Amino acid sequence: MALQIVDGCVNCWACEPLCPSQAIYAALPHFLIDAKKCTECDGDYADKQCASICPIEEAIVDSQGEALNPPGSLTGIPPERWEQVRAEIQAR
Amino acid sequence: MELTVLGQSQTTAPEAGGCASSGCGSNDDQLNHLPEHIRAKVHNHPCYSEEAHHHYARMHVAVAPACNIQCHYCNRKYDCSNESRPGVVSELLTPDQAVKKVMTVAANIPQMTVLGIAGPGDPLANPERTFDTFRQLTEKAPDIKLCVSTNGLALPELVDELCQHNIDHVTMTINCVDPDIGAQIYPWIFWKNRRVYGRKGAEILIKQQQKGLQMLVDRGILVKVNSVMIPGVNDKHLEEVSKAVKAKGAFLHNVMPLIAEAEHGTFYGVMGQRGPTHDELQELQDACSGDMNMMRHCRQCRADAVGMLGEDRGDEFTMDKIEAVDVDYAAAMVKRAEVHAAIEATLAAKQQKKNETFISLSSLSIPKKESRPVLMAIATSGGGIINQHFGHAREFLIYEANAHDVRFISHRKTDLYCSGDDTCGDGESVLQKTINALKGCEVVLCSKIGYEPWGMLEEAGIMPNGEHAMEAIEDAVAAVYKEMGEKGLLDKKPETKQRATA
C-alpha cells in the first residue's frame, strides 16, 4: 500500500515536508515516494497529505495506477466543459 | 526618497529626497500622516521609495519552495507569480547557503540594504526554512533590513514568530475581499491538512489575509499589499480592496498587471485570459491612489533577484561562486555605512536642485488650463539619470509632465516574455514590440538611438530625444515639457501633434 509520484510532477516541494512518514524525497527527473515507507497517511490523517497539496493533476497515483487528482479535479473544470469555459474567459 | 516630507524635522530620516525628487507629486501627501518611525523605516528601501530605488539595491533569496494555495496565474513549475514574472526559475538554496550568499552580496554591493524572501513558493508555507534564514541574518548582518512576502494563508499563526525576527516589512498579495471573486482566482487552498476547493477555500483565504493584515498592523509592522489586476475578474473590485486594506492600516497598495501567456502553462495563460492594457492599469492605479500611495515602480522581480530594481546581478553570485569566498562582515559593515552616507548626501544635493527646478517649472508662461499632460518614456540603467541607449533598454520609466510637476507613473517592459534571441523573433519585431510598449508616450528620452528606430518612433508619433543624455530624469522631462510648451505643442490634442512631428 503506497502512493507513487509519476511523470507530471514539477518538483515543487509542496508534498515533501507534509509526509508523516518521511517517505517523499527530492530526485530527478521528479520527486519520488519510498514505497516501503509510505503508509498512505493511515493513522495520521484522514486525507493523504501529498495528494492533498500537490498542484498537478495526475502526478500522484495509487497502487492501481489511478490518479488521486484526476483531470479537471484541481482546476475545477471537467474536461468536457473546458472549451466552453475557455470561450467565457476569452470574452473577458 | 518619496516618503520623507519636505521641510519636516530631520531626526532619523535624512532630508534627502522628498516627494519632488521623484516627481511623485500629490501621491506623496497620502503618506504625510505616517509617523516618523515608518518613514524612517522605508526611506532607503528600494521597493518602497521611488527615489531610493535609483540608488539602493535589494536582493531576494529563494529558500521557500512549497506553496499552500493555487493561483490561476501561477504555474508551479516556476517561481511564485505573486513575486516574480511568470516563467522564471530560481536557484533553490538551503538557509545556510542563503545566509552565505546574502553576506557575500552585501560585502560586494554595499548599496544592498534589503533582503527579502519571496519564494519560489510561499515563504510562510515553509516556516522553518524562512525563519532559519532570518534568525541567522538578524544575528550576523544586523545592518540589513529583512522583509517577507506571502499569500497570507498561514500568516495569523506565524505573526508572533515573525515579530521575533525583527522583520519590519511584510508584503501580502490580496486580490479580493469577496469569496465569489476569489473562487475565480483560487481553485483551491490547502488548509488544516485538507484541500479545500472553490468558494469555500477562497473564503478561508480572505479571512486569513484580513486577520493577518490586522495582526501585523497591530504589532507595528509595515504591510504593503499587492494586487494582481485581472480584467473581467477583479478589475472592478480592486478599488474596494484598496479601501479595505487601507482601512486596516496597510501603508501601500500596489496594483500589478496580470501576465498570462499560454507558453507559461498557467491556467489563465492556457485559457486565454487577457491582462490589462497600459491604459486600464493606469486608470485603476490612479483611482486607487486617491486612497493610498501606489508603488508604481515595482518591477515584479524574481525570487532570487540581486541588485537594483530592474537589473539582476544574480549570475555573479551563484552558489558555486560564493562557496569559496570568505566574508569579513565586520569590515564590510564599515564600508557599507560609508557608501550609505554618500548616497544620502547625493540625494540631499539632488533634492536642493529639485526645488529649483520646480520653481522654474511653475513659473512657465503656459496658461495652465491649455497645457495638457504629456507622457515621456525614459531609458535609464539607474542612478536617476538618462544613461541608456534606446536599443539596450529592456524597460522604460514612464513619467508624466504637466503644468505643475513631473511625476513618475510606471515601468513598461519591452521584453516581458523574451528569454533569448530564439523566442524574440527578428530585430524588427522586437523594435515593433518596444514601440507598442511605449503607446501613449509622446517623447522617449535616451542617451543614444539608432537611425532605424528613430524613424520608426517618429512614424509612431513618439519623438526620440538624445539631447539630455546624462541629465537627471526629472530635470530633463521638465525641460522637454517646457520646450514643447514654447513650441505651442501643449495646447493641441496629442493626435494632431503626433502628425505634426511625424
Ligand code: SF4
Ligand atoms: S500518502 Fe501520506 S505517507 Fe504516503 S507519501 Fe503521501 S504523505 Fe507520505
Ligand code: SF4
Ligand atoms: S506536490 Fe506534486 S508536483 Fe509538487 S513535488 Fe510533490 S508530487 Fe511533485
Ligand code: SF4
Ligand atoms: S501564492 Fe505564489 S506560488 Fe503560490 S500559487 Fe500563488 S502565485 Fe503560485
